[in-house]
Amino acid sequence: MLNALVVYATITGNNEAVADLIIANLQQNNINVTKKEISLCDVQTLLNFDIVVLVPYTYDNGALPEEGLDFYDDLALIKLPDVIYGVTGSGDLFYEDDYCLAVDAFAAALAATGATQGVSNLKLNLYPDDMAKEQIQAFVKQLLVTTTNQ
Structure with a gap:
């Protein structure tokens, strides 16, 4: 059985809702x-998983979540060649150019570890609505396709 880790950061609860939807979809596929x-997760933990999904929020003018800065920095110190990853997050389109920038930053940091990107980054506006739920389902499906093809 494959093992997945879903790491999230949230202020409003939106990203935890996204994380919970990802978890439900993974569990429906026997993962x-x-x-x-994120503040309770050491990057060394990632070595124990086949799939890693990060769900960070973007703060203020494109900043990474403060409670995730150590995690982000520590990604530069680890190699994860056997991990398949995906990054998604909720943001607010109001912030235009700064919309969900943490998603891209964490994806780049994971790529630098040698991990394999299993699915394109997914940026969601605010709390996950029905359309977002469908996008999350497709996100997980593609992640699993990539994982089984490795």
């Missing part, structure tokens, strides 16, 4: 899932 809040 063993662990959920961790």
Whole structure:
């Protein structure tokens, strides 16, 4: 059985809702899932999983979540060649050019570890509505396709 880790950061609860939807979709596909809040997750933990999904929020003018800065920095110190990853997050289109920039930053940091990107970054506006739920389902489906083809 494959093991997945879903790591999230949230202020409003939107990203935890996204994380929970990802977890539900993974579990429906018989994946063993662990959920961790980013400040409580050491990057070494990622070595124990086949699939890693990060769900960060973007703060203020494109900033990374403060509670995730150590995690982000520590990604530069690890190699994850056997991990398949995906990055998604909720943001607010109001912020235009700064919309969900943390998603791209964390995806780049994971790519630098040697991990394999299993699915394109997914940026969601605010709390996940029905359309977002369908996008999350497709996100997980593509992630699993990539994982089974490795």
